[in-house]
Amino acid sequence: xxxxxxVNGKVYERVVxxxxxxxxxxxxxxxxxxxxxxCEQGVCGACTVxxxxxxxxxxxxxxxxxxxQEIMTVEGLAPAGTDKLHPLQEAFRDAHGLQxxxxxxxxxxxxxxxxxxxxxxxxxxxxxxxxxNLCRCTGYQNIVKAVKLAVETAERGE
Amino acid sequence: xxxxxxDYHAPTTLAEALxxxxxxxxxxxxxxxxxxxxPTMNFRLALPEILIDINHIADxxxxxxxxxxxxxxxxxxxxxxxxxxxxxxxxxxxxxAMPNVAHSQIRNRGTIGGSLAHADPAAELPAxxxxxxxxxxxxxxxxxxWIAASDFFVDLFTTELEAEEILTEIVIPPLPARTGCAFLExxxxxxxxxxxxxxxxxxxxxxxxxxxxxxxxxxVGNTSxxxxxxxxxxxxxxxxxxxxxxxxxxxxxxxxEPPADMHATEKYRRxxxxxxxxxxxxxxxxxxxxxx
Numbered sequence: 001x002x003x004x005x006x007v008n009g010k011v012y013e014r015v016v017x018x019x020x021x022x023x024x025x026x027x028x029x030x031x032x033x034x035x036x037x038x039c040e041q042g043v044c045g046a047c048t049v050x051x052x053x054x055x056x057x058x059x060x061x062x063x064x065x066x067x068x069q070e071i072m073t074v075e076g077l078a079p080a081g082t083d084k085l086h087p088l089q090e091a092f093r094d095a096h097g098l099q100x101x102x103x104x105x106x107x108x109x110x111x112x113x114x115x116x117x118x119x120x121x122x123x124x125x126x127x128x129x130x131x132x133n134l135c136r137c138t139g140y141q142n143i144v145k146a147v148k149l150a151v152e153t154a155e156r157g158e
Numbered sequence: 159x160x161x162x163x164x165d166y167h168a169p170t171t172l173a174e175a176l177x178x179x180x181x182x183x184x185x186x187x188x189x190x191x192x193x194x195x196x197p198t199m200n201f202r203l204a205l206p207e208i209l210i211d212i213n214h215i216a217d218x219x220x221x222x223x224x225x226x227x228x229x230x231x232x233x234x235x236x237x238x239x240x241x242x243x244x245x246x247x248x249x250x251x252x253x254x255a256m257p258n259v260a261h262s263q264i265r266n267r268g269t270i271g272g273s274l275a276h277a278d279p280a281a282e283l284p285a286x287x288x289x290x291x292x293x294x295x296x297x298x299x300x301x302x303x304w305i306a307a308s309d310f311f312v313d314l315f316t317t318e319l320e321a322e323e324i325l326t327e328i329v330i331p332p333l334p335a336r337t338g339c340a341f342l343e344x345x346x347x348x349x350x351x352x353x354x355x356x357x358x359x360x361x362x363x364x365x366x367x368x369x370x371x372x373x374x375x376x377x378v379g380n381t382s383x384x385x386x387x388x389x390x391x392x393x394x395x396x397x398x399x400x401x402x403x404x405x406x407x408x409x410x411x412x413x414x415e416p417p418a419d420m421h422a423t424e425k426y427r428r429x430x431x432x433x434x435x436x437x438x439x440x441x442x443x444x445x446x447x448x449x450x
Contacts, residue, residue, distance in 0.1 A: 001166065017163065018163075018164060018165070018166030018209070019160065019161045019162070019163055019164060021160070021161075021196075021200075024160075040200050041197040041200055041201065042193060042196070042197050042264065045261070045263060048263055051266075051267075054237070054266040055262060055263045055266060056263050056266050056267050057193075057263050057264070057267075059196075059200070060192050060193055060196040060197065060264075060267065061192065061196070061267070062166070062192075062196075064166060064168075065192075065211065065213065110262070110263060114262075127348070128257075128348045128349070129262065131261055131347055131348040131349045131350075132260070132261025132262060132263050132264065132349055
């Protein structure tokens, strides 16, 4: 089947089997390997991408379902054409919100709309927001700190 | 872990989808949010030959209020229900439960019809629908029928739906006067399946005694379970702390046969049932007392 999808602002067209998962489509067809595949059963959240602005698990959607939709992956976070990171990525780095980094793309894309919709979240709200993503290194403490740091940075208008 | 091959159909009208179901029957599976179906396909526990993706049937996604209650299209996503002001106003019990339905990424895709048709005994929505006396519209090419939520769920992952039928619409009737509801569940981590949950509804008579109580429990059996004996024990009585505690004990000791698994023992599920029944009854009473 023909799939025409916009990923990080760029239009891609491919012919794929209907059974191809969106996560595998991004990685194998488009070579966008920033989206990580952990459990392939919708539990770990590592493959989270934005589908028309909303975080979804890309291992639970078929690529053909993304036809004529807009996807954002971790590759679309940092401003193009610069060596700068997105402020949320900066906050993760500064607060040690990652160690091995496998889960990080999923966390970033889960948190991006959350921070935009909740400019002043409580710790409880932050923990609920990231409850659908597993991290086996950090113990989550520094991820929570990174979110707080990102929020504070945004508040100061940096 | 990759799904087995299937033929993919993406109808844009209900009529087309019903025609496809009529043609393929048991060989076909409906794909709504896919948050339960796709994992089982990834494991190859489900091997549908035909996948009918109903996500393009725009007519199936709506929330609107009518005289006979709140009408919700089966394709309405959890996130939409969670955000809906109409749901918060007309079906506060549903609104209260929604943040507990899985994680945000799953609520962005999962649908109310999909969750109900899947009939997971640990899911919140079946219990909520039974507590609110909702009714479901079920359509096929040759039939168009309504069924009460309490008659819909048959057994573990089993409903009254036939292979050629689609659950298309849910109607939640308006709450009677002097009625309050409450939902609580306990999960190890927010958004995980509940170890036990309770959806409770209490209606008071003119004198403030209980004219009807509904206590619907999840994760304690093969379907959502009504704590019938506990409900009866409250009928016509003043909802004193003691009566509520007695009812909660009946619910946990007599109304359920909870399973034991790696997540919780039978004894622990009974203990949770007692605590959650008492807390939701108390909260529902409080809300019924201040309700119009």
